[in-house]
Amino acid sequence: MQKEKMTPEESLNIIGQAINTAHKETTGAAYYLILWGALLTFFFLIHFIHAFGNTGDWLMNLGWLVFPVGGLLSWWHTRKTDAVEKTKPVYDSVYLYAWGGVALCLGIVSLVTSVKGPGNVYIFVLLLLFSLAAFITGGVSKFYPSLAGGVAGIVLSALILITKTPYHYLCAAAGIVVACLLPGLLLHAANKRKHA
């Protein structure tokens, strides 16, 4: 491919084709959204079952395992994909900074609430931040299921503040499904269609 003389139509055609090719490169965000969406939904559901029905103590005691398991799987997947990826799609940094910011905020909030503060504040902040990240990444990348999930998650996070204890966990689980798990599954399906 090397020709110095080109017509304007040919130039425009090359630009169009190349941009379409670049747009087929997808972000790897779907994996993390599905992984953390599924793990956190499970985590909040077992809390809800425990608080609502007063059962499932053994499962509840194992709940903390979702965080190291999620961390390990995320680290393993990042290592695996970094080794083979030859491009960095344009929205990768948006996902990285939005969700990285969420993780940082949650780390700080969890430190503070574990020392002093009510537990439900942490659940509220967690869902609010998750929903905000889904809203921002969905809006910037024009992925509307994530945008809509973000709005629904923000509404559900507000419900945490006005509902009684067992339902905090149910609102959190529902919020994680709409703001994280569902957009992740839809993004995965959209990526598959792009490559088909």
Next chain:
Amino acid sequence: MLKDLDPILHSQLRLAVMSLLLGLEEAEFVYLKQQTGASAGNLSLQLEKLSNAGYISIKKGHKNKYPVTICRITRTGIRAMEAYTRAIKEYLKL
């Protein structure tokens, strides 16, 4: 009077590389070679021309113990592409 087209961009391979990089944050040399179908030598030469014009930045490093070349479009490159597409539109009266 119609504007002169930027001679750095008015070449099939360089234009294809710039358009690919416009839609990505960064791309490896191997990816650009695959997508454009150019030979490694020719692509290297054209990337150097784009880099000398300040349109792209080239970073060389290692990945899995293998050498890797990563290309990124610069702000100057983005502005040059915008000016180029404007000029093309004028030619085509779009």
